[in-house]
Amino acid sequence: MAPAVAVAAAAAAAAFPFRLFSAEARRNTRSKRGSARPLKPSPPPRPSASSSAAGGGGATTFTRLPLRDAPASVEVTLDRFPTANPEPRASTFTRRNGERLGDDDEEEEEEDEVELGLRGATTFARLHLRDSPDGGDLTIGQFDAGVATQEGLTSRAISRQMVEHLEDEVEEEEEEEEEEQVVSRLDIFEGAKGREARAFLPDEDDDDDVVVFDPDYDGYSDDEEFVATAIDQSPRGDAIAVAELEKLKYDNDEDDDDEVVVFHPDDDDDEEEVDVFEDYDEEEEEGETKEKGVPAVMRCFDTAKIYAKAGDGGNGVVAFRREKYVPLGGPSGGDGGRGGNVFVEVDGDMNSLLPFRKSVHFRAGRGAHGQGRQQAGARGDDVVVKVPPGTVVRSAAGEVELLELMKPGQRALLLPGGRGGRGNAAFKSGTNKAPRIAEKGEKGPEMWIDLELKLVADVGIVGAPNAGKSTLLSAISAAKPTIANYPFTTLLPNLGVVSLDFDATMVVADLPGLLEGAHRGYGLGHEFLRHSERCSVLVHVVDGSGEQPEYEFEAVRLELELFSPSLVDKPYIVVYNKMDLPEASERWNKFQEKLQAEGIEPYCISAMNRQGTQDVVLAAYKVLQKERQRMKDDEEWNGPENLNHVADAIKRERRAPMNEFEIFHDKGTNTWNVVGAGIERFVQMTNWQYSESLKRFQHALEACGVNKTLIKRGVKEGDTVVVGEMEMVWTDEPSKTRSSKTMNSKDDSVRWPEFG
Ligand SMILES: Nc1nc2c(ncn2[C@@H]2O[C@H](COP(=O)(O)OP(=O)(O)OP(=O)(O)O)[C@@H](O)[C@H]2O)c(=O)[nH]1
Numbered sequence: 001m002a003p004a005v006a007v008a009a010a011a012a013a014a015a016f017p018f019r020l021f022s023a024e025a026r027r028n029t030r031s032k033r034g035s036a037r038p039l040k041p042s043p044p045p046r047p048s049a050s051s052s053a054a055g056g057g058g059a060t061t062f063t064r065l066p067l068r069d070a071p072a073s074v075e076v077t078l079d080r081f082p083t084a085n086p087e088p089r090a091s092t093f094t095r096r097n098g099e100r101l102g103d104d105d106e107e108e109e110e111e112d113e114v115e116l117g118l119r120g121a122t123t124f125a126r127l128h129l130r131d132s133p134d135g136g137d138l139t140i141g142q143f144d145a146g147v148a149t150q151e152g153l154t155s156r157a158i159s160r161q162m163v164e165h166l167e168d169e170v171e172e173e174e175e176e177e178e179e180e181q182v183v184s185r186l187d188i189f190e191g192a193k194g195r196e197a198r199a200f201l202p203d204e205d206d207d208d209d210v211v212v213f214d215p216d217y218d219g220y221s222d223d224e225e226f227v228a229t230a231i232d233q234s235p236r237g238d239a240i241a242v243a244e245l246e247k248l249k250y251d252n253d254e255d256d257d258d259e260v261v262v263f264h265p266d267d268d269d270d271e272e273e274v275d276v277f278e279d280y281d282e283e284e285e286e287g288e289t290k291e292k293g294v295p296a297v298m299r300c301f302d303t304a305k306i307y308a309k310a311g312d313g314g315n316g317v318v319a320f321r322r323e324k325y326v327p328l329g330g331p332s333g334g335d336g337g338r339g340g341n342v343f344v345e346v347d348g349d350m351n352s353l354l355p356f357r358k359s360v361h362f363r364a365g366r367g368a369h370g371q372g373r374q375q376a377g378a379r380g381d382d383v384v385v386k387v388p389p390g391t392v393v394r395s396a397a398g399e400v401e402l403l404e405l406m407k408p409g410q411r412a413l414l415l416p417g418g419r420g421g422r423g424n425a426a427f428k429s430g431t432n433k434a435p436r437i438a439e440k441g442e443k444g445p446e447m448w449i450d451l452e453l454k455l456v457a458d459v460g461i462v463g464a465p466n467a468g469k470s471t472l473l474s475a476i477s478a479a480k481p482t483i484a485n486y487p488f489t490t491l492l493p494n495l496g497v498v499s500l501d502f503d504a505t506m507v508v509a510d511l512p513g514l515l516e517g518a519h520r521g522y523g524l525g526h527e528f529l530r531h532s533e534r535c536s537v538l539v540h541v542v543d544g545s546g547e548q549p550e551y552e553f554e555a556v557r558l559e560l561e562l563f564s565p566s567l568v569d570k571p572y573i574v575v576y577n578k579m580d581l582p583e584a585s586e587r588w589n590k591f592q593e594k595l596q597a598e599g600i601e602p603y604c605i606s607a608m609n610r611q612g613t614q615d616v617v618l619a620a621y622k623v624l625q626k627e628r629q630r631m632k633d634d635e636e637w638n639g640p641e642n643l644n645h646v647a648d649a650i651k652r653e654r655r656a657p658m659n660e661f662e663i664f665h666d667k668g669t670n671t672w673n674v675v676g677a678g679i680e681r682f683v684q685m686t687n688w689q690y691s692e693s694l695k696r697f698q699h700a701l702e703a704c705g706v707n708k709t710l711i712k713r714g715v716k717e718g719d720t721v722v723v724g725e726m727e728m729v730w731t732d733e734p735s736k737t738r739s740s741k742t743m744n745s746k747d748d749s750v751r752w753p754e755f756g
Pocket residue numbers: 463464465466467468469470471472482483484485486487488489490491511512513514577578579580581605606607608609
């Protein structure tokens with residue numbers, strides 16, 4: 001079993017300090033989930049030792065405002081929040097959309113927003129309330145600063161409080177309406193340091209199960225305690241689990257140890273399972289900064305991890321013809337069918353990797369077993385993984401780039417199905433007219449695959465948050481991105497098509513804003529920087545109304561360079577925005593002079609008033625045309641690519657001759673490991689249930705030189721020899737059937753491989 005790893009802790013402090021919800025909305029949610037189980041009541045808050053040492057004690061206060069009276073936006077100062085932060089970064093702005101609390105019905109959906117920021121050493125939170133409902137309460141949580149600065153503990157405590165609070169409320173209300181229950185959701189993921197868990201209100205459309213991730217189990221597990229399967233990966237490639245608490249076995253017993261367990265792929269530690277709810281005051285190592293949490297929708301927009309497995313071949317069978325008047329009918333066992341293939345195909349209608357949030361496993365069908373009368377088994381069904389244009393396919397293990405799929409309709413054979421095993425009819429020979437031997441089907445190859453979507457935009461609009469990138473996109477194309485006067489309005493890239501003429505169009509992407517330090521994970525923009533790698537041209541928007549536009553320009557350029565030197569090498573256009581504002585027009589000359597000195601000719605525009613935007617479009621198009629021509633020339637040089645090279649490599653490996661092997665000796669355990677694709681495949685396909693198989697195997701070891709090499713290297717009586725899944729004990733005694741030294745497989749010395 002893969003090592004079980006604890007899930008504890010919560011999102012980074014700045015990411016999810018608190019949640020906002022109204023009683024009214026919760027009631028809506030509940031009535032939709034009438035059959036849900038009651039939530040487990042939470043234990044009373046337990047401030048941890050180290051958090052109180054930090055001077056805070058984990059104090060939490062909640063303020064309630066009746067929504068009826070609430071203004072459109074409320075600002076709360078969380079003055080004791082990260083004051084003790086050694087380096088408060090003025091730029092650490094984070095905004096999160098509030099949870100959807102209303103019905104499925106879009107119109108009635110209530111969406112509140114929470115904006116968080118650091119102003120000097122003080123954290124503030126601004127709550128934007130849209131269409132406040134008539135009733136209900138707004139609850140605002142306030143959290144202690146002392147905790148916030150403690151590694152990890154912080155976030156945990158905070159998240160904890162929120163869940164608690166939420167649950168407390170739920171309980172109160174349950175008394176009134178018994179059949180209604182709230183189901184909360186947990187998002188568990190691997191942060192830069194350790195496991196993290198987040199509590200969410202349910203997203204109505206989200207049917208994800210509780211998640212348990214265990215690649216060693218092929219991603220599936222029948223074990224009772226695994227309530228579900230993994231759904232995705234963190235940007236780092238670790239397990240992410242989204243748990244719907246509804247699915248967990250909750251009861252009202254406070255000491256109940258129900259838990260969400262996440263299995264971490266490459267953690268070799270002892271198994272440990274930790275209760276998400278109980279373990280929030282556990283110590284964590286200190287010293288490293290936590291990766292900021294990113295909402296699931298963003299993580300899954302352009303990255304996904306999937307598991308693909310080609311079908312195993314069907315087994316061949318041993319059968320003999322039985323016919324009237326034919327006393328000794330010959331062997332008639334048919335071959336197994338070939339396993340299904342895994343294809344990857346570009347679907348022009350897709351534009352994100354979000355569908356892979358819910359479907360992670362792609363398994364082609366296995367070939368049917370052969371039958372008597374020389375009937376071969378049927379082929380296994382193929383499976384086609386559909387991806388959007390611009391998807392890069394990598395093997396998760398080696399991080400090797402396998403494929404780059406750009407054009408709709410492109411199709412690559414990724415994993416070829418396993419060959420069917422031969423039936424006994426195929427083993428008939430002059431010396432053996434009635435062979436009692438058949439092969440097993442070959443196992444289909446399997447692989448964890450990282451998918452990454454790089455948008456296929458021609459032009460990428462980059463710049464600091466709030467510079468007016470989305471405004472520019474909306475001015476030059478029909479796209480309608482959300483525009484608002486706060487940083488990080490744009491969480492996901494927006495695409496727009498700019499038409500200059502009938503056949504002159506370009507795709508422009510508005511990317512999330514970049515902050516200083518983005519390449520190290522500050523802000524949100526880095527998540528999407530890789531999209532700009534595909535763009536031929538960058539349009540760099542600078543906020544002219546900012547304090548120091550030149551400095552902002554340099555900082556963003558530096559971020560691009562730190563992310564990837566190829567980005568700064570791209571042709572780019574500098575656009576100085578918000579010229580309609582006096583502070584911007586005042587600073588324009590200075591900015592222009594500075595850039596001209598560097599050999600750059602900036603454009604000035606007012607994106608809002610659509611002044612100067614057409615010049616930018618024309619300039620970008622001119623550069624784009626040049627780039628397109630250059631790329632076309634490159635393509636002519638390189639010729640069309642073979643998309644099946646992954647499958648070809650697998651097939652080549654399958655054909656590896658049996659006599660190509662290496663032997664590794666472990667002196668400590670006297671074990672000889674025979675490693676070679678050909679011989680291992682032979683072992684895998686050997687069906688040990690037939691007595692002749694063993695003889696054939698012995699013969700193969702002799703013929704391909706394994707025995708000879710072992711003797712030459714000094715194998716001794718009693719040593720263990722391992723080939724693939726077969727483990728044997730070496731004996732120097734000549735066997736009855738053979739005069740040469742050979743491996744003997746006494747009943748008690750052979751561990752038979754277990755094949756499914
Ligand atoms: N006065 C003026 N305001 C502008 C102009 N362009 C954009 N703005 C305002 O600047 C604010 C931010 O604009 P957005 O287009 O959302 O900025 P953004 O760069 O997309 O920001 P993020 O998505 O958060 O990175 C909005 O309030 C816009 O109305 C302009 O030319 N003049």
